[in-house]
Amino acid sequence: MLVSTDGIVLKQHKIANNRRMITVFTRNYGKISAGTSINEKSKSKSALALRPFTYSEYDIFKSRNSFSINNASVRRSYYSIGEDLDRFLIASKLLEYLDKILEEGQPQPKFFDMTIEFFDAITEAKSNFETLLYAFIVKTLRVQGIMPELECCIDCGKEVRDFGYMTDNGRKAYSFSVSSGGVICEDCAEKEKTSGNSLIFKPQFDIISMILYFTEQPLARFGKVTLKPEVSDQVKKIIGEYIDRYMGVDVLLNDIQWR
DSSP, X not given: OEEEEEEEEEEEEEOSTTOEEEEEEEXXXXXXXXXXXXXXXXXXXXXXXXXXXXXXXXXXXXXSSOEEEEEEEEEEEOXXXXXXXXXXXXXXXXXXXXXXXXXXXXXXXXXXXXXXXXXXXXXXXXXXXXXXXXXXXXXXXXXXXXXXBOSBOTTTOOBGGGXXXXXXXXXXXXXXXXXXXXXXXXXXXXXXXXTTOOOEEOOSSOHHHHHHHHHHXXXXXXXGOOOOHHHHHHHHHHHHHHHHHHHOOOTTTSOTTOO
């Protein structure tokens, strides 16, 4: 059966007989692995559509157990991503994250639209690329139903208005337990530490407000949001540990030099 669908290339590798296996995140079929004989090095429209950071339409032969790309055409090219190393590294992390969280053959239209939104935003952004990635990841947590608890202490249920600490700049903040999965009051944090839990963070910023801001604001806004280096490093660590624990995805932890 011949089908057409929009898609984004996540990765590819060579296989036998001058063919390539392309992992494509498609709008209609989710993540699929499709073989193709299209020569990526040619200047044809189909070849351009096999390159990273392109939003394309694919003509795919779908059999019971496999897919094969017969033809493709670019809808939108984000070639400028490859012209800036920092932008390229963050966008590559996004593709790596998607490849790890998406299940084969399970459509995720919300994620697909968010990915196009991310590409649009990172192309327009002049800096702050890592903040875009943090926001994208947090938005996916809500879609997947694994958002951290932010309204009360994850251990004892005490409402957030009844606990917290003052930061160096005089603002209220909250400890965050990766192991338990949300904000935690100081009494429960001490109990967890006593039991040997080291994945408790005490950031010098309001982690609740930051996570909610990531969730609620459009991605385009984050190209203009500058986090202090020390804040960005801790946000990266908290989100990285969280998705590693609950999703088994280490894209923010497997290379500490990418920012």
